[in-house]
Amino acid sequence: MLVIPRRISHQESRPREPNARKAAARIHRLHGEGIAVSEARGSIRLEGEAASYGEKVAAGWTAAGFGFKGVVNDIVVAGVAEERLESPAVSDGLLEGAYFDVVVIGGGVIGSAIARELSRWDLSIALLEKECDVAVHTSSRNDGMIHDGFAAKPGTKKAAYNVRGNRLWEPLCAELGVDFKRPGSLVLFRSPWSAALYPVLADRARRNGVDGWELWSRSRVAAEEPNVVADQHGGFFLPSAGVLSPYKATVALAESAMMNGVRVVLNSCVTGLDMDGGSIARVLTNRGACRAGVVVNAAGNWADVVAGMAGDRFFSLHQRRGTDAILDASTASSQRHILGMPDFLRMHSRTKGGGLVPTVEGNVLVGPTASESPGREDYATRPGELAELEKHIRINGELSMSQVITYFSGVRPCTYEEDFIVEKSDRVANLVHVAGIQSPGLASAPAIAEDAARMAVEIASGFTATRPRSGWRPDGPASPEPRRLSPDGRNALIERNPAYGRIVCRCEEVSEGEIVDAVRSSLPATSLDAIKRRTRAGMGRCHGGFCTPRVMEILARESGVPLWAVTKKGPGSELCVGPTKGARS
Amino acid sequence: MIELKEFTCIECPRGCRLAVRIDSGVATVSGNSCPKGVAWGAQEAVAPMRGLTTTVRIEGSSRRRLPVRASGDMPLSRLLDAMAAIDPVVVRPPVRRGDVVLADLLGLGVDLVATDDLEADAERGAE
Amino acid sequence: MIRRVDTDVVVLGAGPAGLAAACAAIESGARVVVVEREERVGGILKQCVHDGFGVARYGLKLTGPEYALRDADRLASLGAVVMLEAFVSKAERTDGGCRLACVDRSGVVELTAGAVVLATGCRERTDRQVFIHGDRPAGIFAAGLAQYMINVQGLLPGRRALILGSGDIGLIMARRMTLEGMEVLGAHEIKSEPSGLSRNVRQCLDDYGIPLELSSTVTAVHGSRRVTGVTTARVDAAMRTIPGTERDIDCDTLILSVGLIPENEIARSLGVPIDTATKGPKVDQNMHTLAEGVFACGNAVHVNDLADYVSESGETAGRSAAAYAASRLKTGGRAPERRLTPLDAGPGFLYAVPQFVDLAAPRRGELAAFYFRSRATETDGAVVRMSAGGTALLERRYPALRPPEMERFELDTDAIAEAIAEGDTAMPSDRRITLEMGRRSAL
Incomplete structure (x- = not known):
């Protein structure tokens, strides 16, 4: 694991002519003569050996500063094996011979948002997801913040998509019936020196087109956030920063897409792409091969691997882990805004520094950390990460580490340019890449989806008539949430269906009826984690101690599987091995 | 021959530390706080005996397992055998606490008895 | 309606x-x-x-x-x-x-x-509250949850289990899982003495040859879908892991009995x-x-x-x-009306309950029950004394006091009220009720 070096990025907003000779010289000087530098179809390629993952990533960063289309980093790190994309255990012919005008690879927030945008068109669309649910990876492993767009480097795709996405999320959430709040983000100044940076910060916000910013005095901060105990020198307030539940939003996007004809195929992993001339002819999966008019690569941490399947590996992704901690719901009222106290001396384009986020559900979330570490799906938390979060907790005097109810890690897929890739492939005629969608990817998702869908539709118009779908509806399937109803409304609901009156998760007050709804929905929840993401059952302070057996019973009953075969997160994660009384051989 | 053994008494939550001295087959117990400890310690030194509590399968009910106990202690060394003998036992409602669900377990002279009531319900067992 | x-x-x-x-x-x-x-x-x-x-x-x-x-x-x-x-x-x-x-x-x-x-x-406290690291595979259960699964649902949670903690439910589950055919590899307790009753150590672990590892903890869980193993490590007196004592153990189940x-x-x-x-x-x-x-x-x-x-x-x-x-x-x-007088438990106690005595309406002739736990293990005859208004009302010598074992005594609340009333004219501190611990000579 490597903490990001302090050195600032070499990336510049002004494009310059790629210069392999200069690049090689610099890479050799900084990272050793052992690294072979070559130019491959517009990208710069690094080969050789590095002693650590950190050194490999650092070499990639250096290579990013020379105006190439991308950095392909094939440096081998001793002891770190190249990761293989593993297919789920399912193997059938579900997709064999099927045809779709557009195949979207990846059911994260990006793929789901793209699928929903595409569903506005009268096209046949499939969304392929290798896991047993959408939003399993990066999309459920982040802080749920819809960034204001101030932190992104002016002129980057990140900056533009973030600001646009921030504006789009609120109406989108209203359509989908997903909670969205705009608490605003308060960047606290840790010294008079950082307070003096205000004109610089304001200039950056202006250049990015951020929707509003204010300079708050020390006393204003104290009045607005009385629990801030850190020695602050005022703050930079960005009212447009919002929060939402990233997995609920992703599920709602996917379900909305399904209501408009998109076929979401879970447990289906792309294993290869059959090329025909300069186009993808067939998409090979563990569930059979299907034909595709257009392919959208929204494969998250595997997007470079998928690009490689099409012979278009012009970039490599590196992985930046982030760990967040969630505090008990009793912390909800302790702060009104998103709070952070970055060290501007240490800040750079690769991290915004983390902070305290009042989540849309009312907990305070702390994080995220940021460290370069191999492992595209390595979510194991590590001891030092929590200690790192403690510095944020100290900002708010009402918070302490003893309030942590859970913590988790996520992995951000990053290019070496540290910017998003949203473009038609320049080598494969029917491929759109949406890759390197690291933070603020969630905030940017609706804007990215608009552009990516437009690109796919442009390609599709070459082989089919592209007309808007008649009867397209913007909403998602709405299920009642009894705890949010008035007593009379709740009573009436329970009288219609008593299952809404049986509380299964007492920490989060989730009823059996809501769990049944999740299992019976168009995108059915088939595991405990999927139920948790949709209903919050098991997410509270007791961590499923009470509700786990009860949710298992409902899942088994509703989906017709034996009780012991219920999984935590899909095949291979069965909670039990069988019934008692049958174990002795 | 004199033999000395030490045990934690399990007769009650107090958990007295017993010292048992066996002299020519005669056990002398010390460290106990009550008379139960004397009997238990003397037995433990020669042939440990244990109670057994477990469950049995249920059919014809929404409940899946019924708690049961052996009506008396049995040799510690036979507990796993007893468990194997209990594996195939299935009860159907209604059952009352105290009902014998398996008589003379392993020929040890103890019965397996229900420790809970099991009423008939409308639902079918879902196992 | x-x-x-x-x-x-x-x-x-x-x-x-x-x-x-x-x-x-x-x-x-x-x-x-x-x-x-x-x-x-x-x-x-x-x-x-x-x-x-x-x-x-x-x-x-x-x-x-x-x-x-x-x-x-x-x-x-x-x-x-x-x-x-x-x-x-x-x-x-x-x-x-x-x-x-x-x-x-x-x-x-x-x-x-x-x-x-x-x-x-x-x-039950959860794995996240004791800061175990790793991914979150299936196979990590609080002891009471495993107990519900086995005894009520008739489910076998795994084949090879390791137990973290030595609370009574964890000990009881060690025996229960063994009887149901699972292999229990050991119970690891971060403290230097077990948290559960000693009789449960005897009849749930010793009877089945299950090792109790004291001053040992689980530092990491392995596996991303189902538990494939854990790393244990020994800890020092301050409960910090001792580098070099890590041990990887293959198991598919981790049972937590951590409070x-x-x-x-x-x-x-x-x-x-x-x-x-x-x-x-x-x-x-x-x-x-x-x-x-x-x-x-x-x-x-x-x-x-x-x-x-x-x-x-x-x-x-x-x-x-x-x-x-x-x-x-x-x-x-x-x-x-209530007249609440606090019970001040000394530093030798983890806690005492009740924390207050209501002297406005003592129940005539009825005894009130008091419960306490000692902060540390005392094996050389600790003396516990309860006083009110400066008068000792109860003094009891305990051959052994251990934090896992709660102690109980009874006292007539009328006697407390009288002692306080007599002490009323003196210092305000005499209106307190105190619980102290020490050797007889020290008290």
Whole structure:
């Protein structure tokens, strides 16, 4: 694991002519003569050996500063094996011979948002997801913040998509019936020196087109956030920063897409792409091969691997882990805004520094950390990460580490340019890449989806008539949430269906009826984690101690599987091995 | 021959530390706080005996397992055998606490008895 | 239509504490409604198929279900109203007592009562609370959850299990899993002595040759879908892992027995002050919390080792709540006066319950029960002394005191009141009630 070096990025907003000779010289000087530098179809390629993952990533960063289309980093790190994309255990012919005008690879927030945008068109669309649910990876492993767009480097795709996405999320959430709040983000100044940076910060916000910013005095901060105990020198307030539940939003996007004809195929992993001339002819999966008019690569941490399947590996992704901690719901009222106290001396384009986020559900979330570490799906938390979060907790005097109810890690897929890739492939005629969608990817998702869908539709118009779908509806399937109803409304609901009156998760007050709804929905929840993401059952302070057996019973009953075969997160994660009384051989 | 053994008494939550001295087959117990400890310690030194509590399968009910106990202690060394003998036992409602669900377990002279009531319900067992 | 029910006493929870409280309240003449979240009464005892319950209360070694059935039968014969599969969604105190919004399969029920008894039990600490690192594979279970799966659902959670912690439920589960055919690799306890009762170490671990590793902990869990193993490490006196002592162990199950926390979310919403040591409401000898009309008992107040003591505090709470509700009715809604005197437990104690003694209305001729845990293990004859108004009222020598083993004694509250009254003219400090620990010579 490597903490990001302090050195600032070499990336510049002004494009310059790629210069392999200069690049090689610099890479050799900084990272050793052992690294072979070559130019491959517009990208710069690094080969050789590095002693650590950190050194490999650092070499990639250096290579990013020379105006190439991308950095392909094939440096081998001793002891770190190249990761293989593993297919789920399912193997059938579900997709064999099927045809779709557009195949979207990846059911994260990006793929789901793209699928929903595409569903506005009268096209046949499939969304392929290798896991047993959408939003399993990066999309459920982040802080749920819809960034204001101030932190992104002016002129980057990140900056533009973030600001646009921030504006789009609120109406989108209203359509989908997903909670969205705009608490605003308060960047606290840790010294008079950082307070003096205000004109610089304001200039950056202006250049990015951020929707509003204010300079708050020390006393204003104290009045607005009385629990801030850190020695602050005022703050930079960005009212447009919002929060939402990233997995609920992703599920709602996917379900909305399904209501408009998109076929979401879970447990289906792309294993290869059959090329025909300069186009993808067939998409090979563990569930059979299907034909595709257009392919959208929204494969998250595997997007470079998928690009490689099409012979278009012009970039490599590196992985930046982030760990967040969630505090008990009793912390909800302790702060009104998103709070952070970055060290501007240490800040750079690769991290915004983390902070305290009042989540849309009312907990305070702390994080995220940021460290370069191999492992595209390595979510194991590590001891030092929590200690790192403690510095944020100290900002708010009402918070302490003893309030942590859970913590988790996520992995951000990053290019070496540290910017998003949203473009038609320049080598494969029917491929759109949406890759390197690291933070603020969630905030940017609706804007990215608009552009990516437009690109796919442009390609599709070459082989089919592209007309808007008649009867397209913007909403998602709405299920009642009894705890949010008035007593009379709740009573009436329970009288219609008593299952809404049986509380299964007492920490989060989730009823059996809501769990049944999740299992019976168009995108059915088939595991405990999927139920948790949709209903919050098991997410509270007791961590499923009470509700786990009860949710298992409902899942088994509703989906017709034996009780012991219920999984935590899909095949291979069965909670039990069988019934008692049958174990002795 | 004199033999000395030490045990934690399990007769009650107090958990007295017993010292048992066996002299020519005669056990002398010390460290106990009550008379139960004397009997238990003397037995433990020669042939440990244990109670057994477990469950049995249920059919014809929404409940899946019924708690049961052996009506008396049995040799510690036979507990796993007893468990194997209990594996195939299935009860159907209604059952009352105290009902014998398996008589003379392993020929040890103890019965397996229900420790809970099991009423008939409308639902079918879902196992 | 929302149903509205008015009663004298509402009891939240029908485990051993709630059952005893409800019975005692009815026997004291109160109308009682019991709110229980599960489909049957009995609480956690339903899944405790092992025996050892009732030694203090009945002189018998009962299993959990047998113990619970005795109270359930008693309650049934008294004719209490029991709401099953019911949940309190909102609780607030009112001028007349309290108002609760409950939800069950029939709809929303609004309960008003003169007094409420919190018998909500406790919950288990989780792997996240003890900061175990790794991914979150299936196969990590709190001991009580594993107990429910095995004993109630008839499910085998895995094949090879390692236990973290040595609380009683974890020890009981070591034996239970072994009997059901699982391999139990050992119990790892971060402290230098076991947390559970020594008899359970004997009959649940030693009997089956399961090692108890003291000063050892689990630092990481391996596997992303199902547990494939854990890393254990030894710890020093400050509970820091000792580098170089890490050991990788193959297993598919990790059972956690790392402590229990009183459930007090409803207590909080009722504004009941919580003791940071017990993590439960502060109470007086009548199990009356510092919020008027709110009573608490059992593991909601502090985590007990014995169901017998849970029942005892339930009886007290039920009787007191009934008397309180009746008194308010008689006086036209005025709350009876209380004169709360704190019980100061010295540094030798983890905690003592009750934290206050109400001297306004001592129950004539009745003894109040006091419970405490020592902070450390004392094996050379610690002496515990309770004094009031500067007068020693009780002095008892204990051959051994261990934090896992709760101690109990009784005292006449009249005697406390008299001692305080006599000391009243002297220093204000003489109005205190103190609990001290030391050697006889030191005291």
